[in-house]
Amino acid sequence: MKDWLSKRAHISPDKTAVIVGDKHWSFSELNNQAIELARQLAACGINSKDRVAVLMYNSLDFVRVIYALNKLGAILVPLNTRLITSELNFQLQDVEASLLIYDQQTEELGTKLNLEEKVKITELPDSKAKISLQQQHQKSDIHSIIYTSGTTGNPKGALLTYGNYWSSAMGSLLNLGLYDDDCWLACLPLFHVGGLSILIRSVIYGIPMMLHSSFEPEIINQAIDAGKVSHISLVSNMLLRMLNQRNDRPYPETLRCLLVGGGPVPEDLLRRCAQIKAPVVQTYGLTETTSQVATLAPEEALDKLGSAGKPLFPTELYIADQKGQQVASGTVGEIIVRGPTITQGYFNKPEATATAIQDGWLHTGDLGYLDDEGYLYVVDRLHDLIISGGENIYPAEVEDVLTNHPAVEAAGVVGEADEQWGHVPVAYVKAEAEVEQEELISFCREHLAGYKVPKSIYFVPQLPRNATGKLMRRKLADMTITNN
Structure with a gap:
């Protein structure tokens, strides 16, 4: 497949790609910025297949880095800015990073990390040299390595391919639809698969992403009330804080989807949303599935309170007992998933990969059940x-x-x-x-x-x-x- 940003910049060069505060970049401008940064990274010795760690907060610079790495064929390794030094050092060593890029906000932490090759984003060397840009990506090429949250033991780096992200974007598109005035607000961090997926979908779909550096309920509510936001991705605690901040005042009709994941949403919160007709759409996904596995269709949000919906179009799932056997509807068991969004495995972890992925089926470690109509209800983590x-x-x-x-x-x-x-x-x-x-x-x-x-x-x-x-x-x- 052709480089996504190059393709989008050719098709709709003047359409808005990213909004950060009062700054707007078109797809053409974003593409040019990514090429310029790719030259600077190449001057640092970054080549195709190199793993580049990024320790940055949400910003235009972070967006530039992601697409610059795509253009070099390098692999993005986004790091959680809330981790401590020892946790970050483990991931840098585990992934065998070639370079660490940090920003002003993470400079104090970034300079302490045990990697010889590291640089502040504003201190990359200037370069006008001609470089060979990656024009095509195979579906099996690794786009990024995202570390799991490490519920048990050390976190593992999930290998996510260009094909994984493309299939995830298509599955979401077929479920939620696409309109000319769509704009997805991203307040999840870009180092998280939920935030990164929004950025990638915005380029594939040709819609703007409104990027916020952090989650501030009042500021997010103001952005939605301004009438330019159609979609936003959240976890239930974020949604709760937003409702509390506005005292359950209804949202404008321009907001068509409050996509809520990250675990079961409390039923009381769903009922509060129903009372003010807030368009909550519950979803279920994980890093290893490149975000969404199942998502409730918007028109079913009130009829299936508590459900994460049916699997997205390219995805299959079933519920298994402790022996791995499929169970009847209504019976709680482990959620088992298969499809083109599933990770290839974990970086340098063949045993963990073989345990998690068996005959193409990902054993998620999450508990849930299917009702008689095939709607998924997520109950909890197996380890919890x-x-x-x-x-x-x-x-x-x-x-x-x-x-x-x-x-x-x-x-x-x-x-x-x-x-x-x-x-x-x-x-x-x-x-x-x-x-x-x-x-x-x-x-x-x-x-x-x-x-x-x-x-x-x-x-x-x-x-x-x-x-x-x-x-x-x-x-x-x-x-x-x-x-x-």
């Missing part, structure tokens, strides 16, 4: 499942009940070792009003089976979340507990 006295407890279900209490802003639930039951559920709660532990436990008893009720509730000032706002349950035990 709590088994208490032989009974399965899904943390997301308990968290959903807790956040329905008017005094609770957010909650996280994990298993705690117990001599009698093996494990019991305990909750970490961020309260927004005075409330006692006993009141919350009594509230849970009204809505949950006895074995699902948290045995203890710990009050914390904040819950640990990753860069996209997704709850990191594995870090809950490290939280500072306050008294309520």
Whole structure:
């Protein structure tokens, strides 16, 4: 396939490609900027297949870097700006990076990292030399290596190809449609597959991406109210903060899709959106599937509350038991996925690849079920499942009940070792009003089976979340507990 940005710049050179604040770049301007930066990177010795790590916040420069690497045939390795030095050093060593690029905001961290070849984006050497640009990409060529969040053990670098991204863009297009006035707001970080996918789709579709450097609910709401945003991708905590900031004031009709992923969305939040007719579309995806696996069609958003929809057009999935056998509808099991968006595997991890991908099917480690009509409902992470006295407890279900209490802003639930039951559920709660532990436990008893009720509730000032706002349950035990 032809280089996407070159093709788009030829087809619609004057259409807006990227909006950052009051700056607008057309596809032609973005293409020229990428070529200029490609020359500078080539002067640093970057060649085709080299792995280039990028430690940057959302910006026009980050966009330029991504497409400059495409033009050199180099491989993008976006790094999470919220990681600490040891975590970043592990990834740089693991991926055998040829170069690290950082920006003004990450300079202090970037200069400390253990890689000899590193440079600040504003200090790349000038170069007017002619270079050989990559005009074509094979579907099997590696576009980027994105590290998983590392729920268990060290993170692994998922190999994502040009074909993966193309299939993901086409699957989303067939589900959500495409209109002349579409504009996708990106406030997810570009180092995350959700943010990066928006950028790539915008070029393939020929629509503008409105890029925000960070997530600020008031600023995001203002951008949507201005009437230029048709789509936005979020996780449920971000959506909650946006609704709270505007006191559930309805959104303009120009906003056609609030795409919400990153785990099950609390039913109470979905009902709040339904009351103000906010166009929430729940989706399910992961790094290894190049973003979306299944997405609820917009016209079904109110009829299938809580569902992540049906698999996108190129994707297949089924639900399996612990032996890998397909289960009946309504039965919870592991979500198994196959299709052209699936990663080739993990960089330099043949054993992990063989475990995760068997006969072309990706074992996601996520739990869910299909209803009689084939709609997917995501329940929880397999590794987060709590088994208490032989009974399965899904943390997301308990968290959903807790956040329905008017005094609770957010909650996280994990298993705690117990001599009698093996494990019991305990909750970490961020309260927004005075409330006692006993009141919350009594509230849970009204809505949950006895074995699902948290045995203890710990009050914390904040819950640990990753860069996209997704709850990191594995870090809950490290939280500072306050008294309520």
